[in-house]
Structures are given as C-alpha cells and as structure tokens.
Amino acid sequence: MSRVGYLGPKGTFTEMAAEEYRGTVAEYIPYCDIKVLVKAVVDEKIDRAVVPIENSLQGAVTLTLDLLLKYDLKIVDEVIIPITHxxxxxxxxxxxxxxxxxxxxxxxxxxxxxxxxxxxxxxxxxxxxxxxxxxxxxxxxxxxxxxxxxxxxxxxxxxxxxNDIQDNEENWTRFVVLAKEDSPQTGDDKTSIICSPRDDHPGALYEILKEFAQREINLTRIESRPARKMIGDYIFFIDFEGHRSEENIQLALSNVEEIVAWIKLLGSYPQAEIQAD
Incomplete structure (x- = not known):
C-alpha cells in the first residue's frame, strides 16, 4: 500500500492522474510545489510522486526534467489524460x-x-x-x-x-510516477534515459541514436536541455519502447555508455493507456 503524493491542492489534473495510477494506494497526499513533492519521495515521507512531464500542446515540463536530473529516483509508471478546461x-x-x-x-x-x-x-x-x-x-x-x-x-x-473552453481539443498531458525502486518487466514497457555527448562534434547525436535504430528499438521522445555549462552544451532525455532487461536494449545502452560523457537510467515502466475523459 503506497502513500502517493501529487501536485495539489485537491482538484488538479495531477490528482486525476494520481487516481489513474495502477498501483495499490493507501493515501493520496497533495503538495503545492513540485520540488517539495519530489523531495518528499527522496526523504521517504511518501512512496510515490505523480508529476507532469509533458503536454501535447506546450511540450516538456522543464522543472520535472531538471528534478529527474538532480535526484536519484526512478520512473515506475506513466499516465496520460486529456486536459479539458x-x-x-x-x-x-x-x-x-x-x-x-x-x-x-x-x-x-x-x-x-x-x-x-x-x-x-x-x-x-x-x-x-x-x-x-x-x-x-x-x-x-x-x-x-x-x-x-x-x-x-x-x-x-x-x-x-x-465546459470545454480550451482552444485545441487534442490537449493531453503525460504524467510520470516517481519512486526510489525500479519497476519489473511487464511485456509492454518503456524506458527513459538521460545522456550527454562526450564532446560537440558532427554526428554526436547520430552516434547515440544509431545504437537504437540498428536494433530496431523505437524511440518515442527526444528532448534536449541546456547542460548549464557552455553555450552549445546539451543533455538529451530519450524515451524508447522496451524494458532495460531485454537483451537488445542492454546492448544498446552498453554501447551508448561507451560513447557519451555520462548516462543515467531513469527507469523502465509500463506504457500508459490513453485515458478518455
């Protein structure tokens, strides 16, 4: 039975996403700040945190990406819901x-x-x-x-x-569930990583992506963020289909590790089912 925190107060879309989480929940706990919410998992005040990571209209939630980079937490599930205002x-x-x-x-x-x-x-x-x-x-x-x-x-x-006053009817937000432990293989999984190229040279990103392409691993998302060092230095958030324990993915990740400055596995987790309103 998990204590699940979400971005509150009560009545947020994140609360709706938390209620769609497939785990067994003992208590839902609202937090009014994403940083405090994520830190609560790090400090073991709660077992899970549900946070928004991207919107189909406005792209990535950069604060969530930054927190994934900062803290040693795993994505153990994802939820995608329609946003109707x-x-x-x-x-x-x-x-x-x-x-x-x-x-x-x-x-x-x-x-x-x-x-x-x-x-x-x-x-x-x-x-x-x-x-x-x-x-x-x-x-x-x-x-x-x-x-x-x-x-x-x-x-x-x-x-x-x-009702339904949003400009675009195709408005979806993806949420991820964060925890300290990793998620076991289900057979319909997704994996997320962060990595940084070793240096800025022609084809640096291609060298990373080809390790997945030549093994027919389907990439579902690539997001770049400044590395907060020199202008032109970037890190990449990459999502792809499959679980980290699969042989072809283990080999791809091993080869990527050899050609990047560093790599961080954010976790393997069940792919979300689209939740209709």
Whole structure:
C-alpha cells in the first residue's frame, strides 16, 4: 500500500492522474510545489510522486526534467489524460458579462486564450495551479471566475459556467510516477534515459541514436536541455519502447555508455493507456 503524493491542492489534473495510477494506494497526499513533492519521495515521507512531464500542446515540463536530473529516483509508471478546461464561478453568477476577473495557471490561460479574448472582458490573473485559482475564486466576490478542472467545482462549491473552453481539443498531458525502486518487466514497457555527448562534434547525436535504430528499438521522445555549462552544451532525455532487461536494449545502452560523457537510467515502466475523459 503506497502513500502517493501529487501536485495539489485537491482538484488538479495531477490528482486525476494520481487516481489513474495502477498501483495499490493507501493515501493520496497533495503538495503545492513540485520540488517539495519530489523531495518528499527522496526523504521517504511518501512512496510515490505523480508529476507532469509533458503536454501535447506546450511540450516538456522543464522543472520535472531538471528534478529527474538532480535526484536519484526512478520512473515506475506513466499516465496520460486529456486536459479539458472549464470556467468556474460562484453559484450566483449566470452571465459572463458579470465577471471582472479571471484567474488560472499560466498554461491553462494560454490554452484558453481564444475563449478569453472572445467571451471575457476581464482582468487576467495567474495562480500556482488551476486548483489554487479555483480556491481563490471560492473566497473572492461573485465577479471572479477560474479556469480549471470541472471536477474541482464540487470541492469548492462553485458552478461550471462553460465546459470545454480550451482552444485545441487534442490537449493531453503525460504524467510520470516517481519512486526510489525500479519497476519489473511487464511485456509492454518503456524506458527513459538521460545522456550527454562526450564532446560537440558532427554526428554526436547520430552516434547515440544509431545504437537504437540498428536494433530496431523505437524511440518515442527526444528532448534536449541546456547542460548549464557552455553555450552549445546539451543533455538529451530519450524515451524508447522496451524494458532495460531485454537483451537488445542492454546492448544498446552498453554501447551508448561507451560513447557519451555520462548516462543515467531513469527507469523502465509500463506504457500508459490513453485515458478518455
């Protein structure tokens, strides 16, 4: 039975993702900061942490990538859910023209920009999370509204004024579950690594990728991040199909290790099933 932490407060999309986690959960614990959440696993205050890692519209969650680089934790599962935004306000609000303020997380505001511009004549404010925005609106006057998860309306006694206000219907977020231990092979797995080329020379990235290509290992994601050293120095986050214990993957990783400055195995874990809303 695991204690599972997630990016809170209650009512966030990360809470929804945590509830889709396939492990046996004894308790869900909200944290209001990703760094504190991840550190709680490192310090064994919780057993698992559910954190966002990428969005289909806005790309990688760079803070999560940086924390994966910093701490010795393993990805043991992943969850992919659709992101649908709603406009929430007090029960007494019935007309959009009654609103003077709208608040949400910057990503949610960006994903609903067309709706805001077309339908709301409001001052726009930012919050640490969509659920935090909803909590603020619950305590504010009736001229405030929040953009976020419609499931959160029940937590904070608010009404949903509009559903599905996001600009793009194909909006998905991938979450990963972090733990100290690794995950066993299931037969339908994915592996994640971080590596850094030994030096900057023509074909450096190709030399890494060919080790996977020539063994017909399917890469599902490549993300580059500055190494925070000299301009032009990068590290690469790579996801690919298969488990670290498979012979062809062991050989690929062994060969990659010989040609890079360093490599870190982030874990092998079951591939996510797409969760329809």
């Amino acid at each position: 709603s406009l929430l306000a007090a029960d007494v609000v019935t007309d959009l023209d009654d609103l003077d303020h709208v608040v949400s997380h910057p990503q949610a505001l960006a994903q609903c920009r067309a709706f805001i511009d077309e339908h709301l004549n409001c001052n726009v404010h930012t919050a640490d999370s969509t659920a935090d925005a909803i909590k603020r609106v619950a305590k504010a006057g009736p001229n405030w509204a929040a953009i976020g998860n419609y499931h959160a309306a029940d937590y904070y006694d608010l009404s949903v004024l509009r």
